[in-house]
Amino acid sequence: MSIQLFTPTFRVDECLEEIRECLEKGWTGLGFKTVEFEKKWMEYTGLPNAHFISSATVGLSLALKVLKMENGWSNDTEVITTPLTFVSTNHAILYEDLTPVFADVDQFLCLDPVDVEKKITPNTRAIMFVGIGGNSGQYHEIVKLCNKYNLKLILDAAHMAGTRVNGEIPGKEADVAVYSFQAVKNLPTADSGMICFKEKSHDDICRKLTWLGINKDTYARSNDKGAYKWKYDVEYVGYKYHGNSIMASIGLVQLKYLDADNAYRRQLASWYDKNFENHFSKIRPISVAETCESSRHLYVIQVDNRDELLLALNESEVYPGVHYRDNTEYSMYSHAKGTCPNSHYLSERILSLPMHLRLSKNEIDHISKLIIKYA
Known part of the structure; x- marks a missing residue:
């Protein structure tokens, strides 16, 4: 599935x-x-x-x-x-x-x-x-x-x-x-x-x-x-x-149900965090500000082979996303290309992992294992 x-x-x-x-x-x-x-x-x-x-x-x-x-x-x-x-x-x-x-x-x-x-x-x-x-x-x-x-x-x-x-x-x-x-x-x-x-x-x-x-x-x-x-x-x-x-x-x-739903999203994020904690050399989760209790709409990681990893996950029927492409790469905003080097660097390495209320711990573990294998 x-x-x-x-x-x-x-x-x-x-x-x-x-x-x-x-x-x-x-x-x-x-x-x-x-x-x-x-x-x-x-x-x-x-x-x-x-x-x-x-x-x-x-x-x-x-x-x-x-x-x-x-x-x-x-x-x-x-x-x-x-x-x-x-x-x-x-x-x-x-x-x-x-x-x-x-x-x-x-x-x-x-x-x-x-x-x-x-x-x-x-x-x-x-x-x-x-x-x-x-x-x-x-x-x-x-x-x-x-x-x-x-x-x-x-x-x-x-x-x-x-x-x-x-x-x-x-x-x-x-x-x-x-x-x-x-x-x-x-x-x-x-x-x-x-x-x-x-x-x-x-x-x-x-x-x-x-x-x-x-x-x-x-x-x-x-x-x-x-x-x-x-x-x-x-x-x-x-x-x-x-x-x-x-x-x-x-x-x-x-x-x-918003607060309860967001609490479960934070639980999903904590499972990802736990799974990746010994693999930070190749999988770097984007951190949340210390004073922030995030809605956790996204769980984003940074990897050096993002596009290859995305394809490998798709082969295993896991469909992550990218949030977002550096807007200065779009033709209409290209006049600003090169003005935000960190944004450009990150936009080529970030990957958003599945985050929704129907996910179980077993599915988070499955996704995590695939990422650890292919990152």
Whole structure:
């Protein structure tokens, strides 16, 4: 039987029960379930605002759009970002006609604050921090740099649902945090996300932007009284980016199990760690920051024969992944090639091992033995 990198687990009966309520009430779009999920997410994270959206990618775009609008950024404004991420992180910067400036990564695969500081110029207005694999890296050093240079901080928390740093959900220090609930994330739906602004005024603008710029959504209007409840204003050129109640229904169920699921992911990681502890000369697991209780969306190792190892594992019906290719290797970002040597070095050696709730210790042992054999 093959072992996949990601296989999501859904509490099917509970999800169907939540969805049934939407179908029976005839309200499947933005509405009572999206509002409930937003409230539950704020309770869980302690973040002051949360808006349920159709994907984390649109959330990153909206984060930059609102910050650009509210702070009067010009189109030559620079945003410092990482080259070791899914390409949507950096596409979001381009969506808003801003300039991505790539800084190198550290031993955690997160932004290296030393290189970040070197890349700050008079045109820098923000830093995009990616908590890759659920790792917080040197996040608080990045927070300090933002405070020192008066920069905005966007936390790309796509992998960080349930991550804690010193016992707290990170993100309260950021101007905006964006989470992913895409199909294979730790809190999976089919696809959706959450955008969490620090400022209520930014959350208000974002809600209008996700509903075509309209200042009163259909669910709010449904609760209005009188002959003019149909009447609204259009304040922005907005988009159709809001989430829907079907996805929120699944999210509400998945949220109940998030901490327990993440605890099991950390158990999987500890089994890998134990299996590799006498083989660090050829298999080097990427470490988690000391103060971080990671969501463990990923378990990443560094090896010198990554591509050959990947093929050998595939031959044995084990299907790992790579997170990620150095973005400066893509043609559209090739102008920055060579600016982040550690990212480039690591992107040719890292391999993400299977990490999902259906894996057993026997399967982790099987995968580990194959890696020790072929690395």
